[in-house]
Structure formats: C-alpha cells, structure tokens
Amino acid sequence: MSDFQVSVKEVDDVVVIATDGYLNNIGGEKISDICDKHMEKGVNKFLINLEKTSVVNSIGVSILIEIIEKLQDTKGKLAYCKLAPIVEKTFNIMGLTKYSTIYKDEEAGLSDLSA
Amino acid sequence: MSGNTQYKDKIDFYLNSLDELGEVLINQEGSSGITKGVLRIILGTLMASKGSIITVKRTRCKILSSHGISAQQKNLSLNANQKKALTSFKNSNINQKEIKEIFDPKSSDDLPVHFADLKAAIMVPLFHKDNLLGIVTLGKKFDGSTYQSLDKKILEIICNHLTDSLYNQELIGNIKDKRMELRLKVLELQTLFDISLSLNSVLDIKELSTEVLIRSVSTLNASSGFILETQKNSPMLSVLSSFNMNEDLVKSAIFSKSSIPFNLIWKDKKSIIISDEESNPFLKKTGYKECIVSPIIGNRNISGCIVLGDKESRDGVIPFEKNDIDILEALSSQAGIAMDNAKLFEEINAAKRFNESIMGSIATSVITINLLGEIDSVNKAGVGLLSKKTNEIVGEHYSYLFSKDQNLCKAIESAEIELESFAELNVPLMSKSKNTIVNFSVAPLTDQKGSHLGAVVAIEDITEQSKIKNTFKRYVSKSVVDQLLDDDQKLNLGGEERDVTVLFSDIRGFTAMSEKMKPKEVVSTLNSYFSEMIDIIFKYDGTLDKIVGDELMVVFGAPISRDDDAERAVQTAIGMVESLKKFNDKRVKKGKVPINAGIGINKGKVISGNIGSKDQMDYTVIGDTVNLGARLCSFAGPLKIIVSKSVKDEIGDNYKTRKLEPIKVKGKRKPVEIFKVLT
Numbered sequence: 001m002s003d004f005q006v007s008v009k010e011v012d013d014v015v016v017i018a019t020d021g022y023l024n025n026i027g028g029e030k031i032s033d034i035c036d037k038h039m040e041k042g043v044n045k046f047l048i049n050l051e052k053t054s055v056v057n058s059i060g061v062s063i064l065i066e067i068i069e070k071l072q073d074t075k076g077k078l079a080y081c082k083l084a085p086i087v088e089k090t091f092n093i094m095g096l097t098k099y100s101t102i103y104k105d106e107e108a109g110l111s112d113l114s115a
Numbered sequence: 116m117s118g119n120t121q122y123k124d125k126i127d128f129y130l131n132s133l134d135e136l137g138e139v140l141i142n143q144e145g146s147s148g149i150t151k152g153v154l155r156i157i158l159g160t161l162m163a164s165k166g167s168i169i170t171v172k173r174t175r176c177k178i179l180s181s182h183g184i185s186a187q188q189k190n191l192s193l194n195a196n197q198k199k200a201l202t203s204f205k206n207s208n209i210n211q212k213e214i215k216e217i218f219d220p221k222s223s224d225d226l227p228v229h230f231a232d233l234k235a236a237i238m239v240p241l242f243h244k245d246n247l248l249g250i251v252t253l254g255k256k257f258d259g260s261t262y263q264s265l266d267k268k269i270l271e272i273i274c275n276h277l278t279d280s281l282y283n284q285e286l287i288g289n290i291k292d293k294r295m296e297l298r299l300k301v302l303e304l305q306t307l308f309d310i311s312l313s314l315n316s317v318l319d320i321k322e323l324s325t326e327v328l329i330r331s332v333s334t335l336n337a338s339s340g341f342i343l344e345t346q347k348n349s350p351m352l353s354v355l356s357s358f359n360m361n362e363d364l365v366k367s368a369i370f371s372k373s374s375i376p377f378n379l380i381w382k383d384k385k386s387i388i389i390s391d392e393e394s395n396p397f398l399k400k401t402g403y404k405e406c407i408v409s410p411i412i413g414n415r416n417i418s419g420c421i422v423l424g425d426k427e428s429r430d431g432v433i434p435f436e437k438n439d440i441d442i443l444e445a446l447s448s449q450a451g452i453a454m455d456n457a458k459l460f461e462e463i464n465a466a467k468r469f470n471e472s473i474m475g476s477i478a479t480s481v482i483t484i485n486l487l488g489e490i491d492s493v494n495k496a497g498v499g500l501l502s503k504k505t506n507e508i509v510g511e512h513y514s515y516l517f518s519k520d521q522n523l524c525k526a527i528e529s530a531e532i533e534l535e536s537f538a539e540l541n542v543p544l545m546s547k548s549k550n551t552i553v554n555f556s557v558a559p560l561t562d563q564k565g566s567h568l569g570a571v572v573a574i575e576d577i578t579e580q581s582k583i584k585n586t587f588k589r590y591v592s593k594s595v596v597d598q599l600l601d602d603d604q605k606l607n608l609g610g611e612e613r614d615v616t617v618l619f620s621d622i623r624g625f626t627a628m629s630e631k632m633k634p635k636e637v638v639s640t641l642n643s644y645f646s647e648m649i650d651i652i653f654k655y656d657g658t659l660d661k662i663v664g665d666e667l668m669v670v671f672g673a674p675i676s677r678d679d680d681a682e683r684a685v686q687t688a689i690g691m692v693e694s695l696k697k698f699n700d701k702r703v704k705k706g707k708v709p710i711n712a713g714i715g716i717n718k719g720k721v722i723s724g725n726i727g728s729k730d731q732m733d734y735t736v737i738g739d740t741v742n743l744g745a746r747l748c749s750f751a752g753p754l755k756i757i758v759s760k761s762v763k764d765e766i767g768d769n770y771k772t773r774k775l776e777p778i779k780v781k782g783k784r785k786p787v788e789i790f791k792v793l794t
Contacts, residue, residue, distance in 0.1 A: 022332075
C-alpha cells in the first residue's frame, strides 16, 4: 500500500499538519498521534492541510471526530484547509463541519485560529 | 459536640454532596465529564483517596475516571463468570472479601489481576435492569476507618444516579451511533448520486474508472483497490486504474480471465468476496487479507472488474458484508454503462479523427451541407480553396457562400430535391475568382437508414492542370498532357541525359517559293501546312520542340520516354508524307505550288531540360543526336524520309528501308550510315 505522509509545523500556537495520501484508518491514526502528543504539551489548536489528500473514508472521519471530542475538553480547535470538493462534501455529510471549520488555505486558517 | 449534631452535620454534608451530584449530572456533557465529576464527589463524600469508574461493554472494560491508582486501562475485561457473579450485587456494595471471591488474583486467568490493581476496598456494580453498565471502585478511607452503613447507603444513592446517567449516556451514544450510521447511508447515497452524475459527464475512460474506484474504496472503507479491463483478443486483464496500491505489484502482476477468481466472475457475472488465503492465490498476489471483486457489466458483456481489498475498521481489517456487495454492484453497474458510453465515445472520436485526417489529406475540397442549407463542415482543402477561415465558412448558407456560382447553387438545390448527384467539369469558381477552374460534384447526404441529411459538395481545383494543359497542349498531344498530369514523376524538366528520337522536317525551296508569295499568303500557307503536320505529330504523341521558319523539330522520348519512340517517329514521318501528298493535291487543284518537305530522323542520347534565360525558357533537347537529325533532314529529298542506323536498328524490318551511301557529316570522322524509308 502507498504510504500516508504527514508533515508537521508549528506556527505560533497552531500546529499545522499537512497530509499526503488516503485519509483512512492508518492516516487518521497518524494524525491522531500527532494531535495527542501536542495536546500533552498543552497545544490545542490544529490546522490540517488536506491539499494532497483527495480521498477520505468514514474511519478517517471518525478519528477526526474523536480528535474534536478530545479538543472539546480543553476548548481547543480543529480546522482544515485546501479541501478537495469530494472531501468537503464528505465532511459536511458526516457532520464534521458542525464542530470544526474549513478554511480556504493555510493563511486564512492561521490568521483566524491564532487570533 | 453531641452525637445528634454530628449525625446532622454528616447528613447535611451528604445532602450537599447529593446537591453537587445533581449539578454535575445536569451540567456535565459526555460520560467522561460526568464520571470525573461523580468520582470527585464520591471520593470527597466518603473520604477516600483512591477510586475509579469503569464502563463495561460486553466483556470489555474501560476506565473512564480514576484517582490514586495506576491500573492499566488496556486489557481490562470481565469474563462471563465474573459478570454472572456481579449480578448478585446489583447496585449494592461488594466488600473486599467478596471482591476477592469474584476476582481471584490467584486464578490462572490474569484478567482479574488488573482489577486487583484497582485496590478496591469497596465496589459497586452499576446495573440498569440486567445490563451491567459499569463498576465503581473505592479504596480505603483516608483515616483508615471502615465504611459505615451510612457511607454505603450514600454511595449506593450516588451510584444509582450514576447508573441512570450512564444509561442515558449509552442511549445518547446509541443515538450518535445511529446518526453516524445514517450519515454513512447518506454518504453512500450521495456517492451513488455523484457517481451517476460523473458517469454522465465524464467520457474519458481512465478518468471515469479512477473516479469510480476512489469513490468505491472510500465508501466501502477499503484500504485500496484497482480496476481491471478486458483486452481485445486476449484473455489477459490489464490494470485500468489503481488506488493506494503498491505500484510495482500492480505493474508486474498478471491477471487472466481464466484464473481464480475471474473465471468465476465471468461464469456467474456476480460479485464475490475472497477471504480464504490458503486456497486463493489471488490474495497472495494482491497482498490482501480479504477482498471483494465485482464485475463491471456493460451491454451484457463484462468489460472489466473492480477489486477492493481489506475493509478497514478501528480494530483492523474486518470482513466485507452483504451490504458492501450491494453498494459495489450498484457502483460497478453504473460504471459498466458509463464505460461502455465512454468507449463508444472514444470509438466515435477515433472514427471522426480518422475521417478528418482523410478529409484533411485529400486535395479535393469537401463541404457538407445540412438540411437547412448551412455548411456543416469543410476540409482543409476547402478552406484553402475558398481563402476563408473555417468559422467563416461553417454555419454560412451555401447560397451566400457560392452566391457568384449559380450553377453550383443549382446543383446543390437539385441534389437536395431530386436526391441525385450532379457534376460539372472545367468551370470557373467565381466565388473565388474567374481564373479558378474547378470540377465539382454534388451528392445527397444520407444516413444508414437512407434518411436525407443534406448534401456533400466536392470541388476539385484544376486551375494548375488547366494552365499546364493550355501551355503543354501547344507542344505535345493531349494524351501526353494527360499522362504528365496523371503522373508527374514522368515529368523531369531539369537537365538530364536521355535517349530520344528526333525528327526534323524542312520545306524544300521554301525561301525561293515565299519570295513569289505575299507575306499574308506565306503565313497562311505555313499555318495550314503546320496544322496538318502537327495533327500527325500529336497523333503519334510526339513533342513539338520548335518551329523555326519552315522547319519543324519534333522529339519522341521527352519529356516522356516510351519503348516505341523510334517507331512512332517513323510512323509520324510516313504520316506527314502521306498527309502532305493529300495537302499538295488540294493545293495543286487550287493552282497553288505544292509544298515539298524532307524529313530526317535520328536516335541517340541528348541533354533534355528547360533551357534558356530566366525570362525565356523552353523545354528542349540538345546534343549531337539533334545535330545529326537536322543534317539527315537536309539530306532528305522532297517527301523523302532519311533515318540513321540507330533508328533503323530500332524499327528493324517493320518498315521497308533502303540503305543509301553513307554521308560525310561535319564533326564526324567516319561517314554516317543512312537509310531511306520507303513509303
């Protein structure tokens, strides 16, 4: 199977996770692990750049929901940017967008989350 | 402080705790928040330092909240015996002794060890009816005292509330699960809807298959997948698209219709789930633990297969279900129809490109006209001929496009009304220019069923040929012009050495004769004479090289060579003599002086080509052969034909000849053998 790749950077108090590949169980767990490690350090704002992820399944979505639930305890935020139309539609249907925000790009997400 | 006061204070303290409990249960959201708050109240109320609240789902336990203990959350579970034992203590206290009995640390089963880690002095199983929802554990009191009946009573009251709350949370969880299931169904339906839209709009097979594949993989939570397509005249299946697969595996794997599982797919035309690795090499080949294979059926035939592997869950790979087959078959059946459409579209496009390529490569202009009389298409030659851009032609009505060519418009009209073809040759195309000469034909355009669709006009621009014809026909016969136009490979107007036969004819005593005639009569006599002679020359496909005064020079073998060049030259000469005799008979009858021409013919190598200056250039032949031909002519008496040995050798005994005395020719060391053709 092809690998799901992530790159992580911190911009002010926001952790930006850029993904590359199929956001499924494996991809979701990778993101979840990154979020957990940062949450342990007290970081609670995450922006996931999904520009290079064109496909997501419901397992991947359910993991994102779990991350949102964890962040709710610390009044943290999970947001996404650069979503492919099909991914955005999936997020809407699965109810993800009620508890998290979609931004056009990283710049817009960072400026809103850092505020 | 009296005992009553102490008891009252304790009751107040417990009532405050219950009040606080009410707030926690109302205000906290989620099991985690509630159990955290409730545990804090229990520990504070009962003065305990250690405790935990555990949820139970079937046999699996999860510590939702804990304080003062370091129990491993993982692997915490209950076996059936323990669950059964707990039912005897529904929402009531279990003391340490009873706990030990239920969770015997010495048991070979190591699971109870983890419960031992909880260091519970007291435990309350939380039952809603017969359903064990959780367990509250409590360690010893701070002060080492034992739990009193009041403590246990208040613990039971709190635990009853907690049970109700956990039950409510379970209901909420179930509703959430149902909502998630509903959303997944919506997602499935949306996927099917999106796919059907894509299938109607996407006509590229590769793009289409990729769309179907990634939608199928994501909807069925498969880890990866690929689509195989059939190949013409081959049992092999080629990979049309893949998603999340090992590229090397996809490229190197060989799939055949006759191998498992495809032989079954082709036989039954039904989807199958493959999970038995031992008996299935396909799983080994793909690396899947389990996969689902569905045929892509379009137009009754299987055009390929969609393969999805390893259904994901949070707990690893799980089996595909009947519902997955239903969804995949719904997707693949739509894909089958769409891929058929896409293939058809590709074939139509290929046919269209093929036609356009043919139409574009032919020199004849081809214009199609629809039933409204508008131009539907025009090929490259047509665009060139009409000197307009394609968009200036297409959509225009033919009556406007060919407004200056009424004959063409009438032909189009007649073709459309009478459904017959019409053609005209060698006519000017006035819509272009009066100098543009064309042949055109108009034919009705019909479909396979014979329904009238419009007309097709073919216009052949023959302006150049016309010019060539007009130019050449003065020098060569029509048949030679036609040969040249049919095959311009024969036409080499550059310099080249070639074998030709040259014929010279010259009027004997013409200078003296012309001195007795008026200039006008000289011209008309010569014109009549040449006209007769040229007819004969062209009859035998000779090339009229030049007319100098009363002398004619004719070439056989340039620009086109033939095997019988020499023979035709002799035939021409004999014809000229015979024609001249008749010509003279007429002249004599009219009281005019006969014209006596002598003819000389030689064969040999010459240099042929366009010779002259850039302003005046003529196609001619030069060389010794030509000079000797001219000399032979000068030796020929009136109405006599003299040929060289090279001509004699060519014609053999087909013609009667008589050898004459060799003649001396300037520039030739030896006398030249000559022959007289007897007419």
